[in-house]
Amino acid sequence: MLRMLSLLIVLLTICSFTKPSSFYDNPEQDPLPPGPDSAEELHKKWDHEWSFSGISTFAHLKHVKCLSDRDTPFDIGIIGAPFDTAVTYRPGARFGPRAIRAASARQTSFRGFNPRRGLNPFAAQYTILDCGDIPITPFDNALAVQQMSEAFLELGSRSPALIHSRNPKPKLLTLGGDHSIALPALRALNKIYGGPVAVLHFDAHQDTWHPGKYPSAWHSAQSDFTHGSMFWIASNEGLIINGSSVHAGLRSRLTGWDDYDDDDRQGFIRISSDDIDDMGTSGIIATILERIGTELPTYLSLDIDVIDPGLAPGTGTPEAGGWTSREVIRILRGLESLNVVGADIVEVAPAYDGTGEQTALAAAQVGYEILTSWVGRGTAEMERAEAMGGSERGRDEL
Template identity: 45%
Template structure:
């Protein structure tokens, strides 16, 4: 009798688990039956750039992509007004009106998100707000790590346009960076230089950002000479940028178009 009771209890437990599973699945099934493929509206959902899929790419070395959107929340090299650390989040908020199914360009006559490349929001680089030397290394390391990934799609392997420029003859992913104060360009140029050699830069800004860091008042240390206004000077002294294909167009000074 005890054995029969034990079997009955076991069967009852299994039935209870099955009933519980059916109960928990019911709401999800009901939603999918009534509202399949709903998706997010422009004002809803987790905030990523243009509602793109998101991955913590730096923590997921197996993740591949063709184009990465990468935030650089850094602003501790500014000479006056900080706050650009919130730039990546603000840009993503402002991009919510766009999405892969709402990005058709009439002038260009195509949807860039559906051109064949895998575009991924890779989140932000966790940059130190306390140590600028450490921050520069974190940015360079992060950018170099993603730049070294294999491209994801056959489309990019066949239609990539930078293979001939790379020192290793390979197609590398493209990275769209969301800043961050302008100093983040320096470690990015250091990363790009390792892959492509001297970089040609087309720079639109209110300022030229070519100040000699040695002339800054209060810049007593090596790191303090690297700021949002001197990073191009520093990049030039390190041989990162081309001296024949570097164009600076200052918006505040419309006649100050400088070819370095």
């Protein structure tokens, strides 16, 4: 017994110094020193990211600081507006762009096919860039509005990489930020398109309130600008087409019936959160299309609080009784025929979100749906132009 034990110890000692069998035993699989790979080979080998890796950009899109780089054209730009000093309740939306980008990580070009539309917006012929963030001051709201207005005008006035519609300008999807960022966006669009635009506004709140509805004995011109008064300001500046705009998902408390009077004068119709029970998503889609049509240049502004706070808690002014993310996405999918020339997703405040990033994930999905609709509409216009006898002639007739 003692001899057998000694033999076993010897065998174990010998095995411990023996190289184990592995794939390295095959010389054809040994790691080789870097070779003179071509640029194409390097791209194939290394220009790939898993959903959990890489620098955080929206859907792993190429990042270009578009505001300081005029040499890289784009058709659709994702631009962050990290601004939240016009809120009336909980701050924190300045971190919204970062949270939405992080939540979009599972969106990749190699698995971005949208079966409801039959296309992959990230693999289409359009150039989509993550343009980074506008460097907005947190100390002076008047200066912040000026910065945002100039940034939106700078980017929105450029020529796109591919002229693809009757409005040969790039489109911007803005990640907010509180909802007040819609005002500088509308000011820029007014200059770009030479007049007012329609507004499709998803929100629990009207945001057409007279600034005086926020009572204070202290007043300044700058205090009139809030995330609840920006559409009132925009309407008074003639930036919104009166009679062709829509609120969708409303359910907040009011100061009185005169809030609706103000809203009526600004030319909005109101679809309440409760209306979905009677109209269904298809009825809401039909109402919006009937109101706006498919020709008017339209700004789509989506406050994430249109979704019920049980599903999207990470926002500054939550209101119970909202729509589900599925309902909002279903409605958006039915509105591709709208002529949306710009869009925003606002009021994501990640400090109040759950550990599962529910709110940011919903916002990222909304962004994906907007991109899909833009690419889908643009592709349909190009196909129609080709069918009408050539892109140039067809484009003139579109």
